[in-house]
Amino acid sequence: MSELTLTVMRLGFLAVLWLFVIVAVQVIRSDLFGTRVTQRGSRREAGRQQQQQSGRQQAARQQAAPPQQRGQQGGGRQRRNAPTKLVVTEGTLTGTTVALQGQTITLGRAHDSTIVLDDDYASSRHARIYPDRDGQWIVEDLGSTNGTYLDRSRLTTPTPISLGAPIRIGKTVIELRK
Amino acid sequence: MSSTSNSPTHHTSTIGAIGAPSRRNTELALLVFAVVIPVFAYANVGLALSGEVPTGLLSYGLGLGLLAGVAHLGVRKFAPYADPLLLPLATLLNGLGLVCIWRLDQSKLLQSLPNFVTAAPRQLLYTALGIAMFVAVLFFLKDHRVLQRYTYISMFGALVLLILPLVPGLGADIYGAKIWIRVPGLGSLQPGEFAKIVLAVFFAGYLMVKRDALALASRRFMGLYLPRGRDLGPILVVWAMSILILVFETDLGTSLLFFGMFVIMLYVATERTSWIVFGLLMSAVGAVGVASFESHIQTRVHAWLDPMREYKLSQAGVQDGTLHSEQAMQALWAFGSGGTMGTGWGQGHSDLIKFAANSDFILATFGEELGLAGVMAILLIYGLIVERGVRTALAARDPFGKLLAIGLSGAFALQVFVVAGGVMGLIPLTGMTMPFVAYGGSSVLANWALIGILIRISDTARRPAPTPASNPDAEMTQVVRPS
Numbered sequence: 059m060s061e062l063t064l065t066v067m068r069l070g071f072l073a074v075l076w077l078f079v080i081v082a083v084q085v086i087r088s089d090l091f092g093t094r095v096t097q098r099g100s101r102r103e104a105g106r107q108q109q110q111q112s113g114r115q116q117a118a119r120q121q122a123a124p125p126q127q128r129g130q131q132g133g134g135r136q137r138r139n140a141p142t143k144l145v146v147t148e149g150t151l152t153g154t155t156v157a158l159q160g161q162t163i164t165l166g167r168a169h170d171s172t173i174v175l176d177d178d179y180a181s182s183r184h185a186r187i188y189p190d191r192d193g194q195w196i197v198e199d200l201g202s203t204n205g206t207y208l209d210r211s212r213l214t215t216p217t218p219i220s221l222g223a224p225i226r227i228g229k230t231v232i233e234l235r236k
Numbered sequence: 237m238s239s240t241s242n243s244p245t246h247h248t249s250t251i252g253a254i255g256a257p258s259r260r261n262t263e264l265a266l267l268v269f270a271v272v273i274p275v276f277a278y279a280n281v282g283l284a285l286s287g288e289v290p291t292g293l294l295s296y297g298l299g300l301g302l303l304a305g306v307a308h309l310g311v312r313k314f315a316p317y318a319d320p321l322l323l324p325l326a327t328l329l330n331g332l333g334l335v336c337i338w339r340l341d342q343s344k345l346l347q348s349l350p351n352f353v354t355a356a357p358r359q360l361l362y363t364a365l366g367i368a369m370f371v372a373v374l375f376f377l378k379d380h381r382v383l384q385r386y387t388y389i390s391m392f393g394a395l396v397l398l399i400l401p402l403v404p405g406l407g408a409d410i411y412g413a414k415i416w417i418r419v420p421g422l423g424s425l426q427p428g429e430f431a432k433i434v435l436a437v438f439f440a441g442y443l444m445v446k447r448d449a450l451a452l453a454s455r456r457f458m459g460l461y462l463p464r465g466r467d468l469g470p471i472l473v474v475w476a477m478s479i480l481i482l483v484f485e486t487d488l489g490t491s492l493l494f495f496g497m498f499v500i501m502l503y504v505a506t507e508r509t510s511w512i513v514f515g516l517l518m519s520a521v522g523a524v525g526v527a528s529f530e531s532h533i534q535t536r537v538h539a540w541l542d543p544m545r546e547y548k549l550s551q552a553g554v555q556d557g558t559l560h561s562e563q564a565m566q567a568l569w570a571f572g573s574g575g576t577m578g579t580g581w582g583q584g585h586s587d588l589i590k591f592a593a594n595s596d597f598i599l600a601t602f603g604e605e606l607g608l609a610g611v612m613a614i615l616l617i618y619g620l621i622v623e624r625g626v627r628t629a630l631a632a633r634d635p636f637g638k639l640l641a642i643g644l645s646g647a648f649a650l651q652v653f654v655v656a657g658g659v660m661g662l663i664p665l666t667g668m669t670m671p672f673v674a675y676g677g678s679s680v681l682a683n684w685a686l687i688g689i690l691i692r693i694s695d696t697a698r699r700p701a702p703t704p705a706s707n708p709d710a711e712m713t714q715v716v717r718p719s
Contacts, residue, residue, distance in 0.1 A: 067280045068580035072606065074276060075613045078269055078328065082321055082620055085262055086627075089320075154633060159700055169381045174634035176444065 141195060141221055141234035144187065149230030150176050158195065158234070162188040165227060166200070179204050179228030187219070187234075195219045195234060204228060259320040260312050266324035267308055271301045274331030277581055281339045284582030296338075299360060300331050303367045310371035314378075315695035319628060322694070325621050326672055326687045330363055330680070332614070333673035335581075336601055340594045343587035355594055355675045362677040366684035373688030380693045384636045387441030394435040397427040398477070402484055415487045415667070428481075428490045429669075429682035432497070432651075433689065436643035439498055443505040444635050451506035474498045479522045486532040488523070489654050489666030493647060495519050500646040501639055504629075533664075539564040540664040563589055563597060567659050570600040571611075578607025594675040596667060599659045615656065618671070622649040625690050631697040641693045644686050 144163060146154045156163060156172065163172040166184040175184065181202035190196050198216040199206040206213045207226040224231045275297040282290030290296075304327045311318055338356035346352055377383070383390075401407040406417045416424040443450070478491035499515030527533045539546045539561040547565035554560065570586045573579065584604035589597045603611050625645025632638045651671055658665035669679040 064284055064580055064583070067283065068578065071273075071277060071280055071581065072577065072609045072613070074273055075606075075610060078266075078273060079613050079616050079620070081266065081269065082325065082617075085259075085266065085321055086620070086623070089259075089627075150635065151633070153630070156633070157700060161700065169384070169634065172633065176635040178448070 140193065141219075141236055143235055144173075144232055145235050146173070147224070147231045147233055149228070151230065158189075160189055160193075162186055165230075165232075166202075173232075175227060175230055177228040177230055180230065184227050185213075185225075187225075190218075197225055202227075258316045260308075260316060263311065263320035263323060264308055266320065267304050267327060270324040270328035271297070271304050271331065273328060274300060274335050277332060277335040278338070280581040281335060281342070282582075284580060285339075285342055296334075296360075300327075300334070300363075303327075303364055307367050307370055310374050311691060314371075314374040315691050317695045317699040318691040319624050319694040319698070321620060321624050322687055322691055325617050325624070326684070329614070329617060329672035330366070332602075333598065333670075333675075334359055334363065336598055336673065337594045337675050339582055339605075340587060340601065342582075345587045346590065346593065349590060358677075359675055359680070362680045365677070366680040369681050370684040370688040373685050374692060377689065377692050380637055380640060380689065380696060381634060383437045383640070384441050384444070387438055387445075390434045390441070391438040394431045394438060395477075397431040397434065398481060398485075400427045415485050415490065426676065426678035428485075428487065429678040430685075431490075432493065432647050433644065433682060433686055435494060436497060436501075436640060436647060439501045439643055440636055440639035443501055443639055447505040450502070451508055475518050475522065479526060483526055483530065486530060487667060488533055488536065488664065489651075489658075489668035492519065492523075492654055492666065493650050493668070495522075496650045497643055497647040500650075501643045504642045505639060535561060536664040536666070540661065543568060543661060561665075563592065564661060564665055567597050567600040567603075568661055570597075571603040571660065574604040574607040574611075576608045578603075578605050578610055581605050595669055596655070596665070596674065597659055598674045599656055599670055602673075603660075614673075615652070618649075618652045621645070621687075622652075624694070628690055628694040628697055632693055633697060637693045637696065641690060644690055648683075648686065 142158055144156045144158055146152055151173065154173065164183065164186045165171055165173045165175060165180070166182050167175055167177070167180050168182040171183070181200070181204070183200045184202040185197060185199050185206045187195060187197050195218070196216045197206065197208060197213065197219050199213040208217055208219065209223055219225065219234055221236060222233050224233050275293065278296055279289050279293055282288060282293070304323075307323055307327070311323060334356060337359050340346055341354050341356050400417050401415050403417075415428050416426055418424050475495060478495040481487055481491040481494070495515070496519070499511060499519075502511045502515070503509070527537055543565040546560045547562045550560035550562040566589045570584065570589065574584065578584075582605070584601065586597070586601040586604045587593055589600060593601065599611065599614075602614060606614075622645045625641055625648065629638045629641035629645070632641055648671060651668060654663070654666055655668050655670045655674075657663040658668075669676045671679065671683045
């Protein structure tokens, strides 16, 4: 084998090895920043909303429109102002996010809960969050010992959740975000 | 309505990104890449050594490809939402390890040694067993939270695994470290590698229950949180255990690994920096204490402090009761002669390290033949595996899964650090194996199982939240209202 071929192969191998590392990092990047597209989308949406706020009527029509235009599964997202994720803002699970895709989210200490709370003040099946038929997200207390609080008030009936309103369960606070 | 008419498609794509699509095709593409690279290396070794493409190229490539394919199908079937990177990264390391071991098999110098065995076919067999183990973990472990039930059983299991090498008739003393057991008909097995995983399960289950007591019931003293005596109990027990391993099995690496893993998990569980301070102090005290009277450890420390002197003593054949190791110096020379870009596959002389060139010192071969650039890439690949493990821990929705993922990836990171640091002369050399790369059945099997568990946790973490099957009204009736 000529010296030249071997040198080319040697450098070629290193290049291929590094290419793999770079591709792997790109995959991580798309994994991490996959949500950035959403922010861009929601920012655009926010911009649109600002435009719309000038025309109140249009905005009002927008709010009236959703029930018709929504699809069934995970449909709520086509609404304006529909939350797309649930974020834990306080407590041991701070930073955990769950994508809202039209599924029911259960919270509690039970191991099969969607979000397993490690919190002495939480019941094993504490609360659940689900979209109603109009795609509005509802929080319902499942008869917990210490109660579920939306903003400051203790829940007694299933209650619609507005964006960014803190839902407190024991030491854990969660909220819905776009 | 007009403003929203074009948004649904846009929205579905972005929501898909948040809701973690399965990404199995990304994994497949990376996996193909991860098989092609070792095949390229294999051809490269053959061309450099004998001037022709090695005859086994096709079967080797097909074999590795088949194994990777089986693993991929297993993931597709049993863990469809798992992290797309873990499997390709591990496959690449395993493939490169195979090539490197095969390359060392070709060395005339190593072939002339009395206890030479062709290691590559065996390693390929171990890899096949490892992949089988990986798929078995995915198949049998449908939910990692099941492991939580076996918290104390796994503590007992880990202790048994660690004690096994000391049982007379079962244990085997190889090169001064008693960490192997002989299984008749199968060869030797290193139970410590498996104990690593079992112990992580115990720590995760234990700390999940006890972490509030450990984090909150403490007194503040000089800026540090001092835990109560009874909460200190478990950490003392683990410390004593790792010291005992060090004394009786003279295995510095394993004891460092277990204690380090416990401290990492304790820190993650309690968020108290004081545990790290305590951990470092205790491991320093333990290591210095044991090193001062254990001759096997002393040899390692001497070879670390002044490798050149040990090399000269070894060459001169000085017999003063202690064993002088020339390997530490030889490994450094291998790295040095590799330089930045390396000598190229098959053109180095790392076989001069003689025995253990394909196990403990395999990184030196990479250092010589791939140079700094190659070793950096390999270390980065290890780093990426750890990163994916930590990422899995962050994404996990249950505390047990979080702790287990952190523990396993922490143990993996520590093992890479301990081996790479030892070979490069940063810390005293310990007899541990570079995960996936080094020759050794137990290590390959245990690390594939470890990756399997991480993939299982990441599948649970990235899976879109399932709809509870049961009727919500039925759930209501199960709740007991105390008030």
